[in-house]
Structures are given as C-alpha cells and as structure tokens.
Amino acid sequence: MNNGVYIDGKWRSGKGAAFAKHCPATGETSWEGVAADAADVAAAVASCRAAFAVWARTPVAERIAILERYADEIGKRAAPIAEAISRDMGKALWDAQGEAATMKAKIAVSIAAMKERAGEREEAAAFGQSRLVHRPHGVMAVFGPFNFPGHLPNGHIVPALLAGNTCVFKPSELAPSVAALMADAFEAAGLPPGCLNIVQGGRETGAALIDQPINGLAFTGSASTGVFFHKHFAGRPEVMLALEMGGNNPLIIWDPVDVDAAADIAAQSAYLTTGQRCSCARRVILPEGAFGDAVVDAIAARAGGLRIGAWNEPDIFMGPLVSNHAADQAVRFHEMLLAKGGRSILPLAAGEQGGGFVTPGIVDVTNATGVPDEELFGPLVQIYRTKTFEGALTVANNTKYGLSGGLVSDDDALWETAFSEMRAGILNRNRPTVGASGAMPFGGPGLSGNFRPGAYYAADYCAWPQASQLSSKAARMSAPGFPA
Incomplete structure (x- = not known):
C-alpha cells in the first residue's frame, strides 16, 4: 500500500485523515489513501536523522553513482510517471512526458552544479594549505507543488541528497501519485533506507513537518504559503529556507516585431500548462495604436483556437485546471477584473466539459482601477496599453514579484533598455x-523568493561552505607586541 507514509524504505498507511484526489478532466479517482499525522511525521524526521549520520559520510563518488542509477530508473518509469502526473492534475500527456524527461535530465545537471558550485578546493599556503569543502545541513523538508509534482521536488531532493542531506518529502495533496514512483526508483537505485521519507497529506501534515527539528526547508508554491513559512521560522537562522513563490510576470511587446510571431510567444507564455506555471506571463504590455491592436487580436485568435481536452485525448494543447475549486477561482478572478473596470476581450469561463475545465481569457485592464497585484494560476492574461516604452517598463516593474519577464521586439536599443531596467x-x-533552462538559476527578487534560486543554483543552498587553514605541525606564533 504505497499511498500514505514511506519510512525506512517501507510503505504503510498514515494515521491521519483519509483523502482522495480526483482527475480534474474525468472525475475518476487518481489516488486515495490516509494522510500522515504528527506522529508519522515525527517518525519520518527521526528516520532521516538516523540515516544522515551515515549518508553524510558516504563518499561523494558513491552518492553520485546512486543518483546516476536513479536517473536510469526514472527513465524506465517515464511512461507511468507521465500518466500519474496527468491523471492527478490534468496536464496534457505530452506536457507530462516532457516533465518526466526533465526529471531524468536533472541528475546530470545537479552533479555538474555540485562540482562547480559546491565542490572542494585546496591551495598551498606558507603555513601548509587552505582547504574549502561543503557540508550538508542535515534533514531537509521538501514541499512539492502540484503543477510540476515530479520535476520541482526532484529538483530539490536530488541536489540535497548529492550534498549528503536526507529528505522528508511532502507531495502536494493535489498531485500525490508520482511520489510512490519516485520512491520506487530511489529504492531500485540503491538509496539507503531513511535517506528519503515521504509523508502524504495536506495542510495538517505540512504544519506538523515544519514543527519538527528540521535543518532546512525547500518550498515551491504560492507567495502566501511561502511568506507563512518565512514568518514561522523567524528568529531561527539555523534553519535554511529556500522559497520559490511564483510571480505576476510581465511580457512587453513592442514594434518593430512580426505580429504573428509576437502573438505566438504571448499565447504560449500565458496558456502553456493551462497557465499553471509560475513563469507564465500574466500581464502583456503593448503600445497604444494599430500595432498593439493587431497583436491583441492575434493573441485572441490563438487563444480561441487552442485545443482543450482531457489529458489522454490526442492533439490537445492544454487540459483542465488542477481542480474544480481552481476553476471556480479563475472564473471569479476574471469577474473581479471586470468589476474593477476591465474590458473582456475573451472571457475566461467554465468549460463545457465541466470539472476543472475553463476557457482561456483575455482582459484589457488599462483603464481599470484597483487591480490587485496577484498571481492567478490559470489561463488568463491581462492587457495593458501605454503611450511610451518608458511607460511600459513602469507597468512591468509595478509588482511586488520578480520571477520572470520578457521583451518581444527586434529593436536592439529597446532590449538594452529593458535588460537594464526590468526587475526579473x-x-x-x-x-x-x-x-527555463535547468542549467541556469531559477528564481527572482521580491515575493518571488528569498534570494535562493533553484535549478542549477540549488547546489548553493543544499550545502554550506567550510574553510580551513591546515598545518601538519603546531608552530610558534609571532606578532608585534606578542611575547616571544
């Protein structure tokens, strides 16, 4: 029964409340089990603590070899991983297949990053030598999101294990199925029991985990939850926090540029994975006038022509949102923008299929007032029109977030200005x-994170540097005024 708590390499039912996940496309039950309660969570952390003593001292070469075997095991399970992701959160199967492939590719990237950014170095010195090494934190809590339930927690767990940490993984209760496949792959790769423990559940399970004596927390999710974690650990600098919290991301489109190419870029930025990527463009900023009108019309044409369906239907671009509740939230957000003076160009509405399905939306909020600086996790883009490029930059930077952004223009001078001034x-x-590229850092300023970017830079927060000065023999010290 691999649907509750995974401790010391064994699955058992949790002792908390029973819960189930239903596919937002079909309504079928994709996962059901019993959540971990506080005692289960404590046992998982204790297991990690016991395993850490040995795992941290395991030679790096051995840790790398296990993780390389894990990559092979993930590759063998690519098809069931993709199906588990799609069934849980509705993602189009081709999109989930890409996620499964990225999970495998993450291992080689993480190994390279560890060697480059958290390796060892020795230098000769007059007294002997100086040495730099990196040490693991200890027990890391990893909170997974629902939108990339395999790739994103994998992006924390793999570099953490490489560094010598042990991990307690709490998957999102909205996409719990892939965790068992990950555990199976780690077990087949030879990861020692206790190095990775899994606790399924929702808010209560997460609350129990952050109350445990963990050494670090790696989180991907909403700004509200990330800020809650930040406050929870206030005054505890000994606990490492790596928070990635999304964004209200701007995309400026400015003449000269091909209208159709610009619309393609904007539509993919806004609607890929049904808008459930933290890097999706939420705000498209355009000049007033005929060029901007043409781009808006072209984006609307693409949005209206997107193929929407269940994850296993052929040739779909996007599926439903992760849940009926998420669909209701998206519809209400669209209605809120209209109530504040926005003009609906393409309404975001409940889909004919029911469930989590919605239609992609576009709202011009140029003349709206009181539009909240919030990230709606769905296929809705807000249009802003400005008279000048300087005004477009002002709108782009008018956010408390700072994850992603972009400029679509063939003008090199405009790009140089945007590159200097856009905060993303x-x-x-x-x-x-x-x-985004896994070989680059992923993160941003403001409410998008706490300056611990992930992806390639995850190696930085999974270990701490230790600097040493070494001499083989004790020698007498001298200094002005020091007794001989």
Missing part, C-alpha cells in the same frame, strides 16, 4: 517567459 530573475528576449 528570468528575463527573455523574443522567447516565451516559460520554459
């Missing part, structure tokens, strides 16, 4: 805001 951790030119 991921800043692209003539490319979608989504689809």
Whole structure:
C-alpha cells in the first residue's frame, strides 16, 4: 500500500485523515489513501536523522553513482510517471512526458552544479594549505507543488541528497501519485533506507513537518504559503529556507516585431500548462495604436483556437485546471477584473466539459482601477496599453514579484533598455517567459523568493561552505607586541 507514509524504505498507511484526489478532466479517482499525522511525521524526521549520520559520510563518488542509477530508473518509469502526473492534475500527456524527461535530465545537471558550485578546493599556503569543502545541513523538508509534482521536488531532493542531506518529502495533496514512483526508483537505485521519507497529506501534515527539528526547508508554491513559512521560522537562522513563490510576470511587446510571431510567444507564455506555471506571463504590455491592436487580436485568435481536452485525448494543447475549486477561482478572478473596470476581450469561463475545465481569457485592464497585484494560476492574461516604452517598463516593474519577464521586439536599443531596467530573475528576449533552462538559476527578487534560486543554483543552498587553514605541525606564533 504505497499511498500514505514511506519510512525506512517501507510503505504503510498514515494515521491521519483519509483523502482522495480526483482527475480534474474525468472525475475518476487518481489516488486515495490516509494522510500522515504528527506522529508519522515525527517518525519520518527521526528516520532521516538516523540515516544522515551515515549518508553524510558516504563518499561523494558513491552518492553520485546512486543518483546516476536513479536517473536510469526514472527513465524506465517515464511512461507511468507521465500518466500519474496527468491523471492527478490534468496536464496534457505530452506536457507530462516532457516533465518526466526533465526529471531524468536533472541528475546530470545537479552533479555538474555540485562540482562547480559546491565542490572542494585546496591551495598551498606558507603555513601548509587552505582547504574549502561543503557540508550538508542535515534533514531537509521538501514541499512539492502540484503543477510540476515530479520535476520541482526532484529538483530539490536530488541536489540535497548529492550534498549528503536526507529528505522528508511532502507531495502536494493535489498531485500525490508520482511520489510512490519516485520512491520506487530511489529504492531500485540503491538509496539507503531513511535517506528519503515521504509523508502524504495536506495542510495538517505540512504544519506538523515544519514543527519538527528540521535543518532546512525547500518550498515551491504560492507567495502566501511561502511568506507563512518565512514568518514561522523567524528568529531561527539555523534553519535554511529556500522559497520559490511564483510571480505576476510581465511580457512587453513592442514594434518593430512580426505580429504573428509576437502573438505566438504571448499565447504560449500565458496558456502553456493551462497557465499553471509560475513563469507564465500574466500581464502583456503593448503600445497604444494599430500595432498593439493587431497583436491583441492575434493573441485572441490563438487563444480561441487552442485545443482543450482531457489529458489522454490526442492533439490537445492544454487540459483542465488542477481542480474544480481552481476553476471556480479563475472564473471569479476574471469577474473581479471586470468589476474593477476591465474590458473582456475573451472571457475566461467554465468549460463545457465541466470539472476543472475553463476557457482561456483575455482582459484589457488599462483603464481599470484597483487591480490587485496577484498571481492567478490559470489561463488568463491581462492587457495593458501605454503611450511610451518608458511607460511600459513602469507597468512591468509595478509588482511586488520578480520571477520572470520578457521583451518581444527586434529593436536592439529597446532590449538594452529593458535588460537594464526590468526587475526579473528570468528575463527573455523574443522567447516565451516559460520554459527555463535547468542549467541556469531559477528564481527572482521580491515575493518571488528569498534570494535562493533553484535549478542549477540549488547546489548553493543544499550545502554550506567550510574553510580551513591546515598545518601538519603546531608552530610558534609571532606578532608585534606578542611575547616571544
């Protein structure tokens, strides 16, 4: 029974409340089990603590070998991983297959990052030598999100294990199925029992986990939850926090540029994975006038022509939102924008299929007042029109977030200005805001994180540096005024 608590390499039912996940496309039960309660969570952390003593001292080469075997095991399970992701959260199967492939590719990238950013170095010195090494924190709590329930927690767990940490993984209760496949792959790769423990559940399970004596927390999710974690650990600098919290991301489109190419980039930025990527463009900023009108019309044409369906239907671009509740929230957000003076160009509405399905939406909020600086996790884009490029930059930066952004323009001078002034951790030119490289850092300022970017830079927060000065023999010290 692999649907509750995984401790010391064994699954058992949790002792908390029973819960189930239903596919938002079909309504079928995709997962059901019993959540971990506080005692289960304490046992998982204790197991990690016991395993840490040995795992941290395991030679790096052995840890790397186990993780490389894990990559092979993930590859063998790519098809069931993709199906588990799609059934839980509704993601189109081709999109979930890409996520499964990224999970496998993450291992080689993480190994390279560890060697480059958290390796060892020795230098000769007059007294002997100086040495730099990196040490693991201890027990890391990893909170997984629902939108990339395999790739994103994998992006924390793999570098953490490589560094010598042990991990307690709490998957999102909205996408719990892939965790068992990950555990199976780690077990087949030879990861020692206790190095990775899993606790399924919702808010109560998460609350129990952050109350345990953990050494670090790696989180991907909403700003409200990330801020809650930040406050919870206030005054405890000994606990490492790595928080990635999304964004209200701007995409500026400015003449000269091909209208159709710009619309393609904007539509993919806004609607990929049904808008459930933290790097999706939420705000598209355009000049007033005929060029801007043409781009808006072209985006609307693409949005209206997107193929929407269940995860296992052929040739769909996007599926439903993760749940009926998420669909209701998206519809209400669209209605809120209209109530504040927004003009609906393409309404976001409940889909004919029911469940989590919604239609992609576009709202012009140029003349709206009181529009909240919030991230709606769904296929809705807000249009802003400005008279000048300087005004567009002002709108782009008018957010408390700072994850991703972009400029679509063929003008090199405009790009140089945007590159200097736009405040975003991921800043692209003539490319979608989504689809970041795993070989680069992923994160941003403001409420998008706490300056511990993930992806390639995860190696930085999974270990701490230790600097040493070494001499083989004790020698007499001297200094002005020091007795001989």
